[in-house]
Amino acid sequence: xxxxxxxxxxxxxxxxxFWVFSILYLASIFLINYIGWSIQQHTGSAQILGNAYAFPRxxxxxxxxxxxxxxxxxxxxxxxxxxxxxxxxxxxxxxxGLSRQQFIGVKVLLVIILAVVIAIINLLTAYVFGMISGGxxxxxxxxxxxxxxxxxxxxxxxxxxxxxxxxxxxxxxxxFILYGIIFEWLITALLTYxxxxxxxxxxxxxxxxxxxxxxxxxxxxxxxSVPSPAVLVIGIAVYISLYLFFTRKKFVTDDL
Numbered sequence: 001x002x003x004x005x006x007x008x009x010x011x012x013x014x015x016x017x018f019w020v021f022s023i024l025y026l027a028s029i030f031l032i033n034y035i036g037w038s039i040q041q042h043t044g045s046a047q048i049l050g051n052a053y054a055f056p057r058x059x060x061x062x063x064x065x066x067x068x069x070x071x072x073x074x075x076x077x078x079x080x081x082x083x084x085x086x087x088x089x090x091x092x093x094x095x096x097g098l099s100r101q102q103f104i105g106v107k108v109l110l111v112i113i114l115a116v117v118i119a120i121i122n123l124l125t126a127y128v129f130g131m132i133s134g135g136x137x138x139x140x141x142x143x144x145x146x147x148x149x150x151x152x153x154x155x156x157x158x159x160x161x162x163x164x165x166x167x168x169x170x171x172x173x174x175x176f177i178l179y180g181i182i183f184e185w186l187i188t189a190l191l192t193y194x195x196x197x198x199x200x201x202x203x204x205x206x207x208x209x210x211x212x213x214x215x216x217x218x219x220x221x222x223x224x225s226v227p228s229p230a231v232l233v234i235g236i237a238v239y240i241s242l243y244l245f246f247t248r249k250k251f252v253t254d255d256l
Contacts, residue, residue, distance in 0.1 A: 015080075025076070029062075056141035059141040059142050059143075061216040063144040070152060071155070071180065086169075101248070101252065103251070116149065126145070147229070154205075155180075157240050158239075159172070160243070184205070209232075
């Protein structure tokens, strides 16, 4: 597998868009939380709602704020995967001796590595803002760093599946963003307010991971009767398994 990762590294190390997207995304995690922290400092909302950037709430706050940016690593993976189809490098890799399962396997490993990096950056960001907000360091609530990792997997594996299904970056990115930002919210509103099936809306593909990291305050009012984290994690695991199944099946059975 290390050999396959080296091949993957050769593909992306000189890909400028990869570095631009990665640096902007990682910087944006700190920036969006700095904006949230500054608003709290200047409006005095901490006195009313409590300090969202103090320990232990900071783990949840940073996870929720950063979750809005997960479309960027998803788009990055879509571009990396569709480039394989555009430049026929997937075909060349198979001709050179890689099996189709190995090819998809290294993409899966790449997604896992990205999710680990995202979780680490969130951990460091939460630690920094927690320390500058005063109070004593606390590991209470640190499970939200793990939830960030799980949420990142859900978003990026969904993006990888779309890239393999459609093989065109523009189309896959449009569907990825439209579904996550518009369609799933419309479906949620329909289930909640029209059909009064609110509990079912928690188990939509991306909503399941979104609910895992709710708002730092007022979450009980916005998400009443939300399932337990364990139930949500099981739901996410089911979705990720489906994403991997369809991704592998499509790539293995399609013509190169």
